[in-house]
Amino acid sequence: MQTSPTRTTQVTSTEAALLGLLSREPTSGYDLEKAVRASVGYFWSPARSQIYAVLPRLVDAGLATRWSITQRDRPNKHVYRITAAGRRALKTWLEAPEADAGGRDEFLLKVFFGGLAGPDAVVSHIRARRGEAERLQTELEEIDARVGEGGDVQAALTRSYGIAWAKAVIGWAKTAERELGS
Amino acid sequence: MQTSPTRTTQVTSTEAALLGLLSREPTSGYDLEKAVRASVGYFWSPARSQIYAVLPRLVDAGLATRWSITQRDRPNKHVYRITAAGRRALKTWLEAPEADAGGRDEFLLKVFFGGLAGPDAVVSHIRARRGEAERLQTELEEIDARVGEGGDVQAALTRSYGIAWAKAVIGWAKTAERELGS
DNA sequence: TTCGCCATGTAACTAGTTACATGATTCC
DNA sequence: GGAATCATGTAACTAGTTACATGGCGAA
Structure with a gap:
């Protein structure tokens, strides 16, 4: 039996957004930023620094794994892949009802x-x-x-x-x- | 010449909202909360604790003054009154163009x-x-x-x-x- | 030669949240 | 007797921001 680090708390919206994109294909932080802009960007667009802050958190929580791709002629990449636990956490978040937000404007x-x-x-x-x-x-x-x-x-x-x-x-x-x- | 504490930075949205309400009449934190709910509440509703956090900041910045009202039979009040500098700061904020927000949802x-x-x-x-x-x-x-x-x-x-x-x-x-x- | 892309991150900060604490009074 | 109202705040935390640092490569 594995001791996979688990979290009792729900994922945050930004974590969910990234997990959602990762559920389609493994992606690097850099490419996730572009994917965000091209998909959910018009109603959810975290700062770049936050994407890079969230990704290690997903790994720590066992919701994603990460490995390095060594590239010649350009900087190396870290590619993230969603785990089964990640998919479960995403599903839970997706199904949880929202509290009446009362959007700020x-x-x-x-x-x-x-x-x-x-x-x-x-x-x-x-x-x-x-x-x-x-x-x-x-x-x-x-x-x-x-x-x-x-x-x-x-x-x-x-x-x-x-x-x-x-x-x-x-x-x-x-x-x-x-x-x-x- | 008075040394009034000034701030070079702009006021925040919540500070502006409270200054806006204070521009109508001097009000206590408690009553401001109710005033917020009854007016701008549907598009701007800070937590109570934040109202109480912002008000002393306004006083420190010279944008409002505060005095106490002693009441028998109920807790004392702190009533805040907007200053001339407060009105100026509010006006500046009101006239400043907004950055394209891209609301989160x-x-x-x-x-x-x-x-x-x-x-x-x-x-x-x-x-x-x-x-x-x-x-x-x-x-x-x-x-x-x-x-x-x-x-x-x-x-x-x-x-x-x-x-x-x-x-x-x-x-x-x-x-x-x-x-x-x- | 300079600019933009690739790629990852850190540091310092800000605005905001929930939950808790206190304690008298008035209304049902 | 119990709940809501009056009234102010603190503590601990979270999610997010901007600005900066690094450095090679390819294109204009």
């Missing part, structure tokens, strides 16, 4: 107290947010067009969520800008 | 990797989120109805933002639930 804070700022501040914040939403919408729609009907149902759902969010924000912003007379 | 993470969980997990997460959105919508619409046309324009904007978000989420959730056949 600095933007809304600036709108709410906007009366205390100069007259243009609120409008320019709203325009900035609308810009973000517009960029997100086109980005996600482009991906949708590329992927077509095939591909991951769940991933497609997160994209349509993002598009729905973006459309709502854009619509809201337009009326808000009109209302503030600018 | 654990919920979407659970949807994205939902294929690795049991078949009901994703659906139940979606239903939970829809429930949140529905509750938020009714709550905000009730406030709108109570307030009517009068009242703070900016505050009304944050409510309509919340309602737009809620409607988008509800619509998305309905199609998603249908799509997942449940």
Whole structure:
């Protein structure tokens, strides 16, 4: 019988995100960063330093293993592979209900107290947010067009969520800008 | 000339939120907690302990002053009042553009990797989120109805933002639930 | 020759959390 | 008699950030 280091506590969201990506294929920290940006990046994007901080923790907890790849002509890599315990931990996290989050949004804070700022501040914040939403919408729609009907149902759902969010924000912003007379 | 303690750094979001509330009237920590819940609570709600941690920091930075109110029959209060420097700092924060946040959403993470969980997990997460959105919508619409046309324009904007978000989420959730056949 | 990519990490810090402690008073 | 309200805080912890360090290689 092996003494595998176990953890009684749940994994964190970032650990889960990385385990999720590792469940597809063994990957290095460096490549995980890129994989994050290319997949869950629009709603979950940890700093690089945090990725490198989390990975050894996964190994310590027995949720992943790591080995080195020696490369000539470029720096060596550490490649991480999810373990069976890792898959179990991920599944547990995925199935656990979330506590009612009540998302924080600095933007809304600036709108709410906007009366205390100069007259243009609120409008320019709203325009900035609308810009973000517009960029997100086109980005996600482009991906949708590329992927077509095939591909991951769940991933497609997160994209349509993002598009729905973006459309709502854009619509809201337009009326808000009109209302503030600018 | 007075040596007022100054800070070169910007205030944080939570400091700004409290300064914003203090700009309306001097308030105690205890009452600030309630004021937060009743106003910006749905998009910004710090823990109680954090409110009590932030307030002395505001005083140290010269952004607020504090005095004690002795009460018989109940615990004494510390009441905080915003200073002129506090108003300036708040204004600066309000006018500063935000960095493109890219909001984190654990919920979407659970949807994205939902294929690795049991078949009901994703659906139940979606239903939970829809429930949140529905509750938020009714709550905000009730406030709108109570307030009517009068009242703070900016505050009304944050409510309509919340309602737009809620409607988008509800619509998305309905199609998603249908799509997942449940 | 300079810039960006490859690749991993450390150090110092910040913002935030949960859980606990205290103790009188008022409402049911 | 018991719970909720009033009121302030501490302690221990967690998740995350930015900025820095290193150094060779290939492309413009």
